[in-house]
Amino acid sequence: MKPSVILYKALPDDLLARLEHHFTVTQVNDLSPETVSQHESAFARAEGLLGSSEKVDSALLEKMPKLRATSTVSVGYDNFDVDALNERRILLMHTPTVLTETVADTMMTLVLATARRALDVAERVKKGEWTGSIGPDWFGIDVHHKTLGIIGMGRIGLALAQRAHFGFSMPVLYNARRHHPEAEERFNARYCDIDTLLAESDFVCVVLPLTDETRHMIGKAQFERMKNSAIFINAGRGPVVDEQALIAALQSGEIYAAGLDVFEQEPLPTDSPLLTLPNVVALPHIGSATHETRYNMAACAVDNLIDALNGKVEKNCVNPQVAS
C-alpha cells in the first residue's frame, strides 16, 4: 500500500500526478484546526506533509502521529517548530538553490526601483504630469559604483553580490555568521561587523532567515547608524526588522528610502503607513514568484518528499540527523 500524504498547496497537474504515483494524496486548502478536524483520519494516517506558508507546530503534530517527513515549498522554514519535529524524528525538507537567482533579481529590482524612483515617477507619467522637460524633482540617485552592504551572506546574498559587483561595479560589504571566502574571492566582498556595514553602505540589503537571534535585529539603533542617504532593502523575513522603527526612520529622514518584499504582517495591512510613504517600494512577497521558479520549487518539494520517505536525506534536508 502507498504511504498517505497531506498536500496543502495546489500543484501543477504533472507534479500532482508524480506525487500520486508514489503516495495516496489528500488535498486540503490549509492546516487550520477546522481543516484538520474535517479530515481527521487522513491527518492521523499521513506519513508525509507537503505545502507552504502554514504553521506546523506541536498542536498539528499531535494530530499526525504517523508523520515521518514534511516538505516545504520554500527555502525559509521559520513557520516550522523544528525542535518539535526533531523530538518526534520527523524530517524537514526545503527548496534551497532553485530560487536563489530569482530572489537576487527581486532584490536588485528593489535597489533600482527605490534609487531611481521608478514607481513614483511612472505613476506621475500616468497621471499626465509629464508636460515638459523634467527637473530635479523627478531625479533619483545613482546605483552604479555605490557601496552595497549585505546582511546574511548565504546563497541569495552571494547571488546579489555577483549582480552588484559585475553588473553595477559596486563595492560589496557583508556580514554573516561566518566569513564567506567565495564572496571575497569572486566579488571582492569585504566582511565587516554590522555597525561598520550600516555606517558605510549606500544600500543596506537584508536577506536573513527569521530565527530567535535575528528577530528585530534591525531596529531604531541600526537605522540611526545608517547614512541619511541610505536605502534599506529587506527580502529576508519581515520580523527581522522592527517595522515601527523603520516607519519612523523613513518619516524623519533618518534614511532615504526602503524597498521591501517582506513585512511583519502579511498581507501588509491596508492602513500601514508604509503604503502612504512616497519613498517606499512595497512588493507582495514576490521574491521567488516567477512561473519558472515557482514550478521548479514545487518540483523540488515533490522530489524531496519522495526522497525523504525513502530515507534519502543527502540534499535539501534541514535536520538529516533525525534519520540516523
Ligand SMILES: NC(=O)c1ccc[n+]([C@@H]2O[C@H](COP(=O)([O-])OP(=O)(O)OC[C@H]3O[C@@H](n4cnc5c(N)ncnc54)[C@H](O)[C@@H]3O)[C@@H](O)[C@H]2O)c1
Ligand atoms: N522574499 C522571498 O520571497 C524570499 C525567498 C527566499 C528566501 N527568503 C529568505 O531569505 C533567507 C535566506 O535564504 P538563503 O537561501 O540565502 O539562506 P542561507 O542559509 O544560504 O543564508 C543565510 C545567511 O544568513 C546568515 N545568518 C543567519 N543568522 C545570522 C545572524 N544571526 N547574524 C548574521 N548572519 C546570520 C548566515 O550566516 C547565512 O550567511 C531565507 O531563510 C528566507 O527567510 C525570502
